[in-house]
Amino acid sequence: MQAAHQTTAALTAASTGDAAGAMRAVVHRRYGTPDVLELGETERPVPGDEDVLVHVHAAAVTIGDHHMVTGKPYLVRLSPYGGLPGPRNKVPGGALAGRVHAVGAKVTGFRAGDEVFGQAMAGAFAEYAVVPAAALVLKPHNLSMEEAATVPWAATALQGLREAGQVTAGQRVLINGASGGVGTWAVQIARALGAEVTAVCSARNAELVRSLGAAEVIDYAKEDFVGGGARFDVMLDLVGNRALSDCLRVLNPKGVYVACGGGGGDWLGPLPRFAGMGLRSLFSSQRLRTFFSDPKQKELLFLKELVEAGKARPVIERSWALSEIAEALRHVGEGHSRGQSVVRVAG
Template sequence: MKAFVLRSYGSPDALDFTDIDKPVPGDGEVLVRVRATSVQPYDWHMMRGEPYIARLMPGGPGLRRPKITILGADVAGEVEAVGKDVTEFRPGDEVFAMPKQGGFAEYACVQEGELAPKPEKLSFEQAAAVPMAAMTALVGLRDEGRLQPGQKVLINGASGGVGTFAVQIARAMGAEVTGVCGAGNVDLVRSIGAHEVIDYTKEDFTQNGRRYDLLLDNAGSRPPSACRRVLARKGTYVIVGGPGGRWLKPVGHMISALAVSPFVSQRTGRADVIRCTENKRNLMALTELIEDGKITPVVARSYPFEDIPAAIEHQEKGHTPGKVVITL
């Protein structure tokens, strides 16, 4: 089968488009014929091995060479074959998942417990936009943020992959949603359900005197101390990400926010789906919202499979509204 293989850290040019053996599903695994995948910051962080501090952390990309050789953390496709212990799926089923690796190939093996039926309303392309970004938004709002109906939530970075899902999920949960984005995406963020939109090129959301019950910070564009100023006394600050860097960013931003958390009245949390053990349950919860028409993936751009390096390069530049997807 064809796959993009990462043999050493580097730019998108480091991805080797080559033929490798088709994987064989083990016990409890499902072999998926990949019809679509997506690219996101997780992929290029793993591709470059940045920030360098992450290489020293448990679950990091690997110290000298990549632990993950086939990137692609979102998969949508059809079941090709199943391992002997698989009971829920059979060949031909349409599925989607967040296996954390393997999506940049024609076939991927996925644990049965990480797989869910593809929402009927979505194409493969749309479904591939969902898993990592939408689950990050869901975990950040529902689990870390403990969002309740009627609360006020501010979503910094509301036009990106996580942000576009977060606006819709928060609205579906009955919150009053304010989104922060650039001038070119104001109409988009308003169209997907934000009650109010702040253009960060015209207004600093940390200086306007408004208060929120929850801040979901996808952008990391303001210091944690400034972000806490917009929170109610018992509000919650949930960190998703921030600008990348070679050495510390965005890890340093997260560490600094979490370090002072015990000394302030507001809660601080981190939306981390990489270590989450409830991904199938979360996918099913998202499917229910999708089938009810409460959330719809925002797909900004689609690339053919052989152009994955160009797709990563485009996504790495930032400011892409919604998701960048790949079709096979």
């Protein structure tokens, strides 16, 4: 706790204000624990022809951001979001909400002053961020900026259920890890798609996931979800804490198992599990699928409509100041989040 307070003080002290042509930003110079981050001053980015410069009001703090900051599993350093030997993107953060400050020469769908949300490749933990216009949507009218910043992370749940899982009305869906940042969205999206949802989470989060639409809740500390046998059409696994054979035992003969990260070690992360899925699928009538979330405008528009219709809502565990980014990432990295965390960037 003392180290956390020291980190906050150091980050706050490092901030140098708002000079012309500059902006306040969280700077990521090397991989390591969240304490490697510095809150200082960098040059304001310039949008390309098909980009939008967003004045960031809030940004979601996700497990994906934690992976990018720590560089673990090491495999992420080889991705377009990572970099070798150090981080390619010097300002982390992806999901954001704010106001359009400027648009590129070829952008026609947005104008200065529009309230928007979307997914940047990086740079959301700063006062200004460049976002491709194709990854941006007008903010839902019934959400605050902080709430809207969490919505892009719901695209992971949407893609896992609708595209990889091909969930349809009347199906039975099991969600392992239902109370986390993606899980809380997954429960609501599966319900909106017409499925009956069984949620696996801790007892302290049972009432929360029920309020989101889960018909049944399994407390993993007291009950083994495998015990009931084959009874689900789709399983969305957000944790990866059970053997693949256990997960397949709960699915019907034609069921679909969808893995979304989780599990694995510091080197390859979930990649060995994904490889095992590919091998197992050659000899099974069940379908085993994985995917890498890449929020596009069509998913963001669907989520906006879902939120505005009252069929889904953000679950925010805590809102943090930008100077508390190290603590926020450390909390998310512990893996026991109740919904999502969000950082306040500008008012």
